[in-house]
Amino acid sequence: MNFNGPFVTVSLHMGDEINLVEKSRIMDAAAMNRALRRLSTEIVEKNQGAEGLYLVGIRRRGVPLAEKIRDKIEAIEGQAPLFGILDITLYRDDLSTVGANPVVNRTELTEDIEGKNIILVDDVLYTGRTIRAALDQLMDFGRPNKVQLAVLVDRGREHRELPIQADFIGKLVPTKQTEIIKVMLKEFDDVEAVGIFEKPVD
Amino acid sequence: MDKPFRRRDLLGIRDLSASEITGILDTAENFREISTREVKKVPALRGKTIINLFFESSTRTRTSFEIAAKRLSADALNISVAASSLSKGETLLDTALNLDAMAPDCIVVRHSSAGVPHQLAKVSRAAIVNAGDGANEHPTQALLDAMTIREHKGKIDGLEVAIIGDILHSRVARSNIHLLTKLGAKVRVAGPGTLVPSAFQYLVEAGLTVCDHVEDAIRGADVVMILRIQRERQDSAYFPTLREYSIHYGLTDARLDLAKKDAIVLHPGPMNRGIEIASDVADSSRSLILDQVKYGVAVRMAVLYLATGGGTQAGTD
Numbered sequence: 247m248n249f250n251g252p253f254v255t256v257s258l259h260m261g262d263e264i265n266l267v268e269k270s271r272i273m274d275a276a277a278m279n280r281a282l283r284r285l286s287t288e289i290v291e292k293n294q295g296a297e298g299l300y301l302v303g304i305r306r307r308g309v310p311l312a313e314k315i316r317d318k319i320e321a322i323e324g325q326a327p328l329f330g331i332l333d334i335t336l337y338r339d340d341l342s343t344v345g346a347n348p349v350v351n352r353t354e355l356t357e358d359i360e361g362k363n364i365i366l367v368d369d370v371l372y373t374g375r376t377i378r379a380a381l382d383q384l385m386d387f388g389r390p391n392k393v394q395l396a397v398l399v400d401r402g403r404e405h406r407e408l409p410i411q412a413d414f415i416g417k418l419v420p421t422k423q424t425e426i427i428k429v430m431l432k433e434f435d436d437v438e439a440v441g442i443f444e445k446p447v448d
Numbered sequence: 449m450d451k452p453f454r455r456r457d458l459l460g461i462r463d464l465s466a467s468e469i470t471g472i473l474d475t476a477e478n479f480r481e482i483s484t485r486e487v488k489k490v491p492a493l494r495g496k497t498i499i500n501l502f503f504e505s506s507t508r509t510r511t512s513f514e515i516a517a518k519r520l521s522a523d524a525l526n527i528s529v530a531a532s533s534l535s536k537g538e539t540l541l542d543t544a545l546n547l548d549a550m551a552p553d554c555i556v557v558r559h560s561s562a563g564v565p566h567q568l569a570k571v572s573r574a575a576i577v578n579a580g581d582g583a584n585e586h587p588t589q590a591l592l593d594a595m596t597i598r599e600h601k602g603k604i605d606g607l608e609v610a611i612i613g614d615i616l617h618s619r620v621a622r623s624n625i626h627l628l629t630k631l632g633a634k635v636r637v638a639g640p641g642t643l644v645p646s647a648f649q650y651l652v653e654a655g656l657t658v659c660d661h662v663e664d665a666i667r668g669a670d671v672v673m674i675l676r677i678q679r680e681r682q683d684s685a686y687f688p689t690l691r692e693y694s695i696h697y698g699l700t701d702a703r704l705d706l707a708k709k710d711a712i713v714l715h716p717g718p719m720n721r722g723i724e725i726a727s728d729v730a731d732s733s734r735s736l737i738l739d740q741v742k743y744g745v746a747v748r749m750a751v752l753y754l755a756t757g758g759g760t761q762a763g764t765d
Contacts, residue, residue, distance in 0.1 A: 333478070335492075336482075336490040341757065350479065351478050352478040386490070387487070
């Protein structure tokens with residue numbers, strides 16, 4: 247760890263926001279909606295309805311996606327599944343990295359997870375490290391009957407750094423490591439779309 | 449977007465900007481939920497060592513810091529003065545250097561002399577958190593008071609806050625005056641003339657009002673903050689008797705009626721019932737003394753997390 251004496255500020259890695267170039271757009275709002283509709287159907291089919299089902303969105307972008315899936319399941323089944331939010335910051339495996347400065351947000355699991363069928367929802371599955379953190383945190387809240395994973399985009403198994411796979415996938419997009427998948431949602435961005443981005447070559 | 453809390457050391461509120469204070473309070477609010485879980489522990493500070501170095505007695509603050517550290521999975525250990533080498537003649541600086549050689553990540557320090565945390569910060573590689581230095585500052589107390597006010601009033605900006613009692617010796621008052629004026633509250637202080645120093649003139653310019661009568665300070669207040677009368681300083685004859693103090697400055701139901709209908713009462717503890725605060729006021733629903741203690745754990749979790757590497761800036765995925 248660096249020695250930052252009294253009153254000395256730690257440099258924040260705010261300059262990480264390099265301008266990214268969008269190489270291609272792989273989903274528009276309509277395609278996202280169709281994929282989420284299919285995911286919702288698959289979830290209720292595999293779990294025989296909404297009974298005992300508990301959707302848990304992972305901050306930030308998993309939360310609006312989980313809300314959309316909840317609404318679609320309610321429309322299909324006439325019953326809304328339970329809903330919660332995980333903030334995995336305090337369970338990250340890179341917390342001790344200098345300059346990471348991760349920001350803590352609130353976890354909201356008001357309903358007991360004991361014996362429930364949990365569906366973790368996130369935007370992109372890449373290395374699997376976020377899901378590992380989410381699973382660890384979930385287990386601190388109790389013993390669910392079963393945990394499944396739903397993602398809008400799976401970047402493919404070759405990037406995985408942990409033995410974690412998704413049960414429900416909106417779109418499988420094999421990517422290079424240099425590429426960045428961005429799920430844009432109206433809650434955070436101007437548009438609702440999924441794009442492949444790359445750092446510009448100088 | 450808020451500027452992040454960027455200091456490793458938390459030495460006082462005076463050094464912080466309004467957005468840094470807000471950043472700490474927002475982070476603390478997100479830590480509250482952890483203490484309501486069945487497993488009240490997160491792995492965030494696993495492998496970090498936090499030393500509570502207390503040269504002055506304390507039950508509440510030390511326990512609060514220890515619980516906060518343990519709920520974050522840090523290894524916390526307590527050093528109190530009676531058990532330390534200081535009683536064998538070691539200087540403060542040597543103690544600090546020896547502790548530092550054992551590579552702690554954070555040292556929480558309380559001392560009866562103002563400026564001790566600042567001295568430690570100069571020589572230590574660990575982040576230093578001030579848990580009270582003499583009559584100077586007690587930043588985490590002001591933060592937990594602010595959190596309590598925010599929770600019950602929804603804001604701090606524009607509120608009228610009365611601080612009553614021994615302003616002269618109170619680090620709680622100093623930290624609170626800095627914090628509340630920075631966040632836009634109107635602060636009024638009142639107490640025996642001997643205990644309200646004129647050196648606070650620089651704060652008058654920042655919006656502090658010094659009242660001659662306790663009634664003037666309380667009238668129309670949203671928040672009434674009562675300070676502990678430090679009975680250990682009674683010998684110095686700042687006021688004639690405790691009974692007289694109680695008659696002229698104690699918070700009674702009648703005095704509290706001058707405040708707004710929904711005014712809340714804060715006290716940093718330990719309380720002298722029947723002296724600075726009447727028992728029926730202390731036990732009423734307007735008194736939030738136990739909320740303050742509860743929020744203290746969340747505030748200290750946030751401070752330890754931020755001092756050892758966390759951030760407050762919104763907008764990361």
